[in-house]
Amino acid sequence: MELRELGEFGLIQRLTRMLAEAGVATSPKGASFPLVIGIGDDAAAWRIAAWRMNDAIELSTTDTVVDGVHFTRETTPWHDLGWKVMVANLSDIAAMGGVPLYALVTLGLPEDTPVADIELLYQGMIECCREYGAAIAGGDVVRSPVAFVSVTLNGVHHGQPMLRSAAKVGDLLAVTGFLGSSRGGLELLIRHPTVDSEAAIYLCQAHRRPRPRVAEGRILSEAGVLAGMDISDGLLDDLGKMMVASGMAAQVDSWRVPVHPLLLRAFPDRALRMALAGGEEYELLYAAPAPVMEMTIARIPGAAVIGRVVAGAPGQVGVLDHDGRHLPGLDAGWDHFRS
Amino acid sequence: MELRELGEFGLIQRLTRMLAEAGVATSPKGASFPLVIGIGDDAAAWRIAAWRMNDAIELSTTDTVVDGVHFTRETTPWHDLGWKVMVANLSDIAAMGGVPLYALVTLGLPEDTPVADIELLYQGMIECCREYGAAIAGGDVVRSPVAFVSVTLNGVHHGQPMLRSAAKVGDLLAVTGFLGSSRGGLELLIRHPTVDSEAAIYLCQAHRRPRPRVAEGRILSEAGVLAGMDISDGLLDDLGKMMVASGMAAQVDSWRVPVHPLLLRAFPDRALRMALAGGEEYELLYAAPAPVMEMTIARIPGAAVIGRVVAGAPGQVGVLDHDGRHLPGLDAGWDHFRS
Numbered sequence: 001m002e003l004r005e006l007g008e009f010g011l012i013q014r015l016t017r018m019l020a021e022a023g024v025a026t027s028p029k030g031a032s033f034p035l036v037i038g039i040g041d042d043a044a045a046w047r048i049a050a051w052r053m054n055d056a057i058e059l060s061t062t063d064t065v066v067d068g069v070h071f072t073r074e075t076t077p078w079h080d081l082g083w084k085v086m087v088a089n090l091s092d093i094a095a096m097g098g099v100p101l102y103a104l105v106t107l108g109l110p111e112d113t114p115v116a117d118i119e120l121l122y123q124g125m126i127e128c129c130r131e132y133g134a135a136i137a138g139g140d141v142v143r144s145p146v147a148f149v150s151v152t153l154n155g156v157h158h159g160q161p162m163l164r165s166a167a168k169v170g171d172l173l174a175v176t177g178f179l180g181s182s183r184g185g186l187e188l189l190i191r192h193p194t195v196d197s198e199a200a201i202y203l204c205q206a207h208r209r210p211r212p213r214v215a216e217g218r219i220l221s222e223a224g225v226l227a228g229m230d231i232s233d234g235l236l237d238d239l240g241k242m243m244v245a246s247g248m249a250a251q252v253d254s255w256r257v258p259v260h261p262l263l264l265r266a267f268p269d270r271a272l273r274m275a276l277a278g279g280e281e282y283e284l285l286y287a288a289p290a291p292v293m294e295m296t297i298a299r300i301p302g303a304a305v306i307g308r309v310v311a312g313a314p315g316q317v318g319v320l321d322h323d324g325r326h327l328p329g330l331d332a333g334w335d336h337f338r339s
Numbered sequence: 340m341e342l343r344e345l346g347e348f349g350l351i352q353r354l355t356r357m358l359a360e361a362g363v364a365t366s367p368k369g370a371s372f373p374l375v376i377g378i379g380d381d382a383a384a385w386r387i388a389a390w391r392m393n394d395a396i397e398l399s400t401t402d403t404v405v406d407g408v409h410f411t412r413e414t415t416p417w418h419d420l421g422w423k424v425m426v427a428n429l430s431d432i433a434a435m436g437g438v439p440l441y442a443l444v445t446l447g448l449p450e451d452t453p454v455a456d457i458e459l460l461y462q463g464m465i466e467c468c469r470e471y472g473a474a475i476a477g478g479d480v481v482r483s484p485v486a487f488v489s490v491t492l493n494g495v496h497h498g499q500p501m502l503r504s505a506a507k508v509g510d511l512l513a514v515t516g517f518l519g520s521s522r523g524g525l526e527l528l529i530r531h532p533t534v535d536s537e538a539a540i541y542l543c544q545a546h547r548r549p550r551p552r553v554a555e556g557r558i559l560s561e562a563g564v565l566a567g568m569d570i571s572d573g574l575l576d577d578l579g580k581m582m583v584a585s586g587m588a589a590q591v592d593s594w595r596v597p598v599h600p601l602l603l604r605a606f607p608d609r610a611l612r613m614a615l616a617g618g619e620e621y622e623l624l625y626a627a628p629a630p631v632m633e634m635t636i637a638r639i640p641g642a643a644v645i646g647r648v649v650a651g652a653p654g655q656v657g658v659l660d661h662d663g664r665h666l667p668g669l670d671a672g673w674d675h676f677r678s
Contacts, residue, residue: 046476106401
């Protein structure tokens with residue numbers, strides 16, 4: 001069987017089972033720093049200290065982009081690529097409610113890569129690190145016929161990291177900001193249709209310079225939110241993953257999903273679909289009981305309740321219209337190896 | 340300018356300077372976990388606890404292999420590749436004297452990769468993790484036209500990690516075991532010359548299943564060794580890097596470099612050169628004053644003194660024969676982008 005038949009998630013499931021059966025998916029025997037979150041969440045985590053008042057958990061995540069697969073030079077200049085690959089990692093730490101610390105950067109590069117391009121790539125990473133308080137502590141440079149960038153980021157959490165698996169029946173669901181704008185920007189960059197320039201500038205910026213919700217993740221965690229993740233593959237797809245991990249189902253009120261007015265202006269007929277299924281957003285999706293949810297909505301400008309967690313087939317996500325009727329035929333998946 | 344003109348080490352120097360000038364190569368402001376080792380050593384390290392009796396430093400390293408650049412399917416089956424990429428990372432933690440903990444594994448794979456091959460790759464990683472007490476805690480799978488495997492490994496050290504920059508004038512230099520065998524094995528795998536089978540089995544095993552010196556690294560660190568690294572690019576090349584980092588020069592007594600009798604039997608004329616310049620060894624190279632050195636030689640079977648640290652042009656490495664005369668014309672470098 002070839003990888004394309006099994007798909008990315010099928011492969012990950014199979015490898016995870018192999019690791020678990022071999023006993024290498026959990027803490028090594030006698031480990032002084034026990035693993036508390038293994039494969040399957042936004043970041044791995046292990047406990048590094050457990051003194052009174054000084055509980056600390058190390059978080060570790062990794063994200064890789066490959067030339068021609070995750071980006072093309074036409075829609076993503078090197079400078080933006082550096083920013084975006086760092087954002088993808090920062091967003092995983094934000095999704096756990098953690099504080100980012102140190103990154104290792106691996107570059108795979110053809111020999112004829114212009115050095116000036118590599119410097120632009122690093123410039124983008126540097127700007128992102130400065131803005132979000134991370135540092136680059138090491139890495140690796142290797143020759144490769146195809147360019148790729150792989151970043152690993154470590155961070156820390158002094159309490160209980162947010163998990164995909166912690167959503168409960170009765171929890172409300174919310175997101176930290178507008179959805180779909182990054183996807184709108186990507187379509188503009190590919191197709192160059194005529195739209196008024198205010199919308200074009202906003203949407204392209206949303207695609208090329210997405211913002212990880214690091215401060216928001218910490219606010220959520222401090223408010224007591226236990227279930228969260230970042231939206232990188234699209235709201236419905238990622239919500240489905242969260243519900244699978246939690247063994248729950250979800251309902252989304254489509255009319256409550258925050259859509260930016262400029263996305264609506266540029267794509268009046270498709271804005272909602274982009275908000276439900278567009279990827280590379282890096283807003284946070286979270287679930288919490290009503291009293292906790294109220295606190296988070298009060299503290300995070302732009303955060304909005306979009307639905308609720310219900311009993312049902314694990315991973316099932318229903319999308320409702322204003323009258324509570326199901327909207328049929330919405331995409332919910334994206335698999336790099338199958339699509 | 341293209342990357343091939345600048346070379347790997349030129350690029351790393353330039354990027355390191357960029358990061359330092361931008362202030363993102365050191366601890367972020369107010370970081371509770373200060374960076375203690377940044378770019379330039381075998382692993383990065385930051386302090387995670389500093390209570391009496393509980394000093395702890397987190398180590399983090401990464402290593403990547405690319406199909407057709409670092410391995411070919413003829414000399415490295417998937418199973419061995421999994422073992423070797425994990426060894427490269429374990430060896431970096433060993434080189435600091437640390438205890439390996441948790442790995443993140445990123446696979447870049449073409450869609451037509453047989454799933455059975457990926458399972459063999461993982462099987463090799465699993466065997467290595469079990470043997471050396473590490474666990475796989477997460478990772479990423481991405482589509483890529485060229486296969487690559489990138490591993491990040493975190494570990495911990497409860498004292499002072501060994502550094503490349505800590506060698507002092509008067510220190511003796513030593514290695515933890517036989518050198519050159521991996522290179523001998525590679526040549527056999529490529530050329531298939533007729534050698535007696537005992538030597539062939541030993542040398543091919545040395546190339547395909549190298550062993551990271553994790554226990555030895557801890558013994559060195561506990562004995563008080565402060566200067567060390569692993570030999571991955573060949574003794575002379577790596578010793579040169581250590582001397583550059585320490586601002587010192589070195590003399591190697593060629594006749595003291597440990598060469599396995601079976602390497603000598605298979606390559607009588609070239610064994611010494613292989614021991615001096617062959618890569619992918621993963622023995623540790625370290626420097627220490629004589630009293631500390633004596634303890635390490637007593638505690639590590641196979642460890643051998645090979646020379647000394649002297650004052651001189653930083654990075655200069657002289658190779659001496661039995662009568663103290665310099666041996667000329669020995670290779671000292673390997674650059675993936677230039678060679």
